Amino acid sequence: MSDPVPVLTIDGPSGSGKGTVSRLVARRLGWHYLDSGALYRAVGLAAGWAGLDLSDPSALVRCAFDTEVRFDETAGEEPRVIVNGVDATDELRTETAGAAASAIAAIPEVRAALRDRQRAFRRPPGLVADGRDMGTVIFPDAPYKVFLTASPEERAQRRYKQLKEKGVSVTLDSLLREILARDARDASRTVAPLRPAPDAICIDTTGLAVEAVVERVLALVAR
Template sequence: MSVVIALDGPAGAGKSSIAKKAAKALDYIYVDTGALYRTIGLAASRENVEPKPSKEVEELLDKINVDLTFNSLGEQVVLLDGEDVSGEIRTPEASMMASKISAVPAVRAYLLDLQRNMAKTHNVIMDGRDIGTVVLPNAKVKIFLTASPEARAQRRYKELCEKGMDVKYEDVLNDVIQRDYNDTHRDVAPLKPADGCVIVDTTELDFEQSVDKIISVIKENI
C-alpha cells in the first residue's frame, strides 16, 4: 500500500521546492498540483477564456489534455496537449491566473481523479491548497507549511530576480497578500489547515532547515 503525504500551504511558502527535495531524500514521487492549475490557467489565457464558472471554461476542459510526467532525472514535467509548459507556468501572471481558475468547481473536479490516481500507485508527497482537506483526506501524514507574507514575498522576489525577471518586491508582496485572500475566501475548497495536520512555520528557517523539518515530521508520523 502506498504512503501518501499531503502538503498544503499558502502561495510562496516554498512547498514545491521543499517537497521536491524531501521526496528525493525519501525516494518518493513528488506531485506539484499547483502546476496543474497553472496549466489550465495558461490554457484559459491562450484561449481568452475568463477564469470563472462558465460554459466556456467547461468547453475548454473538454478539449484540452493536462498531464504530469517525469524526465530522466526524475523531475516533474507538465504537459498541455503534449507541450512541455513547465517553464511558461512559473510567472506571477500564471500564479494569479491559477488562483482564479482554481476557484471554478468544474476545474477542481477535472483534476481530482488525476491527483488521486497518482496517490494510489506511488509513495507520494503531493502539495497544493486542498490536498489534506479534499483531495487526499486520508493521507498518512498531513502538513500545513506556512510563513509570514513578508518572508514568502521576499523568497519569491529573490527567485524571480534570479530568473532575470524585472519585478518589484512591493508588487510581489501585494500579489502574495491577494493570493492569500483569494485562496482562503473561495467558496470551493478554501485554503485552511486540514484536521490532524502538523503546522510547520518556516518564517525563521532557511531552505535546508525547512527540508529537514518536513522530513523529520514525515518520519515521525509514518
C-alpha cells in the same frame, strides 16, 4: 485487503516553500510527486491560449478535461511541465499564471474536474502531494499532513529572488500586494478554502533554511 498507498500532503500559501520542500522530500523518500498547483496553472494557461473567458465555468471545465499535462522528471532537478505538448514550465511560474490559477480554482466545477486526475497520482511506493487542499479535500485520509506558512514579507522576498534569477522584471512591492490579494482570495473562497487540515502539522518556515524544513517533514514520516 492491502493497506492504501501512503500519502504525505504539504499544503500552504504561495511562497511558503512547499514546492521546494515537497520535491526534496519526495526525492529522499523515493516517492512520486504531485505539484497540484501546476495542474491549475496549466488549465489557466491553456484557457489563455484558447482565448477563453476565465469566468465561464462550462468552457473552463471542458478545458480542464481536454488539457494534457505531463511532468517530465528526466530533464533536470525540477520537473518540466508539458502542457499540450509544449514545455510551459517557465511560463507557468509567472505571476500572471498564478493569478489565473487562483481565479479558476475558485470555480467548483473546475476543482471537481481535476479531482480524479490528482488522485490518480497515488501510486506505490508513496506520494508527496503539494498544494492548497491536498490534506483537506484530495487526500483527506493521508496519514501524514503538513501545512507550511511564512510571513507575507518573507514570501514576497523569496518570489522576488526566484523571479529575478530567471530574468523576470518585478518589484518587491507589487509581489507583496499580489501575495496578500491571493491569500485573501484563497482563504475566502467557498470551495476548498486555504486552511490547514485539523490533523496537519503546521510549520512556520520564516527564517528557516530549506534543509531544516525538509528534516522536520521527514521526521514526521519516520515516526
